[in-house]
Amino acid sequence: xxxxxxxxxxxxxxxxxxxxxxxxxxxxxxxxxxxxxxxxxxxxxxxxxxxxxxxxxxxxxxxxxxxxxxxxxxxxxxxxxxxxxxxxxxxxxxxxxxxxxxxxxxxxxxxxxxxxxxxxxxxxxxxxxxxxxxxxxxxxxxxxxxxxxxxxxxxxxxxxxxxxxxxxxxxxxxxxxxxxxxxxxxxxxxxxxxxxxxxxxxxxxxxxxxxxxxxxxxxxxxxxxxxxxxxxxxxxxxxxxxxxxxxxxxxxxxxxxxxxxxxxxxxxxxxxxxxxxxxxxxxxxxxxxxxxxxxxxxxxxxxxxxxxxxxxxxxxxxxxxxxxxxxxxxxxxxxxxxxxxxxxxxxxxxxxxxxxxxxxxxxxxxxxxxxxxxxxxxxxxxxxxxxxxxxxxxxxxxxxxxxxxxx
Amino acid sequence: xxxxxxxxxxxxxxxxxxxxxxxxxxxxxxxxxxxxxxxxxxxxxxxxxxxxxxxxxxxxxxxxx
Numbered sequence: 001x002x003x004x005x006x007x008x009x010x011x012x013x014x015x016x017x018x019x020x021x022x023x024x025x026x027x028x029x030x031x032x033x034x035x036x037x038x039x040x041x042x043x044x045x046x047x048x049x050x051x052x053x054x055x056x057x058x059x060x061x062x063x064x065x066x067x068x069x070x071x072x073x074x075x076x077x078x079x080x081x082x083x084x085x086x087x088x089x090x091x092x093x094x095x096x097x098x099x100x101x102x103x104x105x106x107x108x109x110x111x112x113x114x115x116x117x118x119x120x121x122x123x124x125x126x127x128x129x130x131x132x133x134x135x136x137x138x139x140x141x142x143x144x145x146x147x148x149x150x151x152x153x154x155x156x157x158x159x160x161x162x163x164x165x166x167x168x169x170x171x172x173x174x175x176x177x178x179x180x181x182x183x184x185x186x187x188x189x190x191x192x193x194x195x196x197x198x199x200x201x202x203x204x205x206x207x208x209x210x211x212x213x214x215x216x217x218x219x220x221x222x223x224x225x226x227x228x229x230x231x232x233x234x235x236x237x238x239x240x241x242x243x244x245x246x247x248x249x250x251x252x253x254x255x256x257x258x259x260x261x262x263x264x265x266x267x268x269x270x271x272x273x274x275x276x277x278x279x280x281x282x283x284x285x286x287x288x289x290x291x292x293x294x295x296x297x298x299x300x301x302x303x304x305x306x307x308x309x310x311x312x313x314x315x316x317x318x319x320x321x322x323x324x325x326x327x328x329x330x331x332x333x334x335x336x337x338x339x340x341x342x343x344x345x346x347x348x349x350x351x352x353x354x355x356x357x358x359x360x361x362x363x364x365x366x367x368x369x370x371x372x373x374x375x376x377x378x379x380x381x382x383x384x385x386x387x388x389x390x391x392x393x394x395x396x397x398x399x400x401x402x403x404x405x406x407x
Numbered sequence: 408x409x410x411x412x413x414x415x416x417x418x419x420x421x422x423x424x425x426x427x428x429x430x431x432x433x434x435x436x437x438x439x440x441x442x443x444x445x446x447x448x449x450x451x452x453x454x455x456x457x458x459x460x461x462x463x464x465x466x467x468x469x470x471x472x
Contacts, residue, residue, distance in 0.1 A: 114436060116437065117437035118421050346460065352464060360420060
């Protein structure tokens with residue numbers, strides 16, 4: 001739908017629009033209004049969905065498993081038409097464990113988690129430091145850059161490509177495929193499935209190659225993983241690799257980009273981080289994750305669920321509004337102010353319950369390394385043309401064009 | 408002071424481990440468990456409280472003190 005076709009939102013409580021340009025730019029006022037007036041709102045747009053805005057409700061609904069399902073048809077807000085649904089495009093084959101309910105969710109998650117613990121992701125730290133320095137070398141002398149395109153967007157695809165063990169020269173393809181799934185493809189299921197197929201075909205070849213010639217990388221490790229004495233099926237491994245790419249790339253680049261946007265437009269905070277110690281970096285990254293939480297997941301009711309005065313019927317979509325929950329004044333003092341040294345920060349930017357982001361340790365490391373490296377090289381910077389800034393939104397929110405003036 | 412990590416509630420966010428690696432460690436799946444029977448050495452009480460206040464799953468609690 002183009003902007004000119006978009007109907008104005010008259011009542012957020014019954015007609016919210018997560019793709020509305022004003023909501024994408026700044027969703028905070030909408031959440032505040034809804035939290036007071038109608039804490040679990042509903043819309044008929046995009047096939048219909050429910051959206052909680054209170055922390056307590058989002059926490060509770062994230063734990064309604066499996067009645068609010070991740071598997072059927074999947075955690076994306078707009079479902080593909082029936083004729084496009086097949087076994088590799090939904091359920092645990094699609095992108096386990098994020099597209100699965102227990103028991104498939106449990107065993108696929110157990111296969112993946114050992115590769116993403118704080119200790120397991122340590123090798124990616126030095127890789128990321130070198131990468132961030134190399135990227136900065138590419139634009140620092142020019143005196144300006146696009147913080148989203150030239151920096152934030154370049155980091156997660158390369159880190160995950162390194163971890164998976166796939167060809168770094170394909171990074172531009174990865175970026176295009178992932179945007180085709182989660183950004184442009186979010187409101188265009190056919191485009192999403194086309195890009196999803198490109199990703200699956202790419203990883204199908206990689207899995208075949210690793211089965212024949214094992215290497216020291218994550219795809220090989222997954223090929224060698226056994227669950228209850230049986231090797232993981234290829235389709236499940238392909239789905240897991242799909243997950244790494246789709247869930248691990250534009251989410252993290254959105255967080256890095258939002259952080260750069262924040263510091264480019266908040267001079268006091270920028271100056272403070274230029275001299276920050278480890279403790280301040282720790283709280284600042286958590287606060288940036290809370291304030292600019294990029295990810296909104298979706299669930300599908302598979303039975304009638306009554307909760308908080310509403311009735312979710314089978315087939316209803318529910319948005320896991322983690323970003324909105326993270327601005328709830330019941331849980332966060334002064335929630336709409338970014339407080340770099342916020343000490344109590346029980347945010348759920350990575351979700352809650354059994355679907356907690358499996359890559360959260362990697363994402364946090366990438367945020368820390370990318371921002372600390374940036375500040376060590378570029379402590380002084382401001383926003384270029386503010387009118388040139390664009391944001392993507394819907395289920396992953398972050399800047400996509402971000403002109404930065406260095407110095 | 409003593410802390411306890413509820414192994415059922417823990418989902419591996421690792422915030423406690425980031426805030427106080429002297430008090431907790433994480434297992435092969437990234438889920439936290441308390442070190443030294445959860446006993447908090449003198450001087451680390453404040454960080455124990457931070458672990459409690461930053462757990463998204465409400466899985467860390469102070470059980471004594």
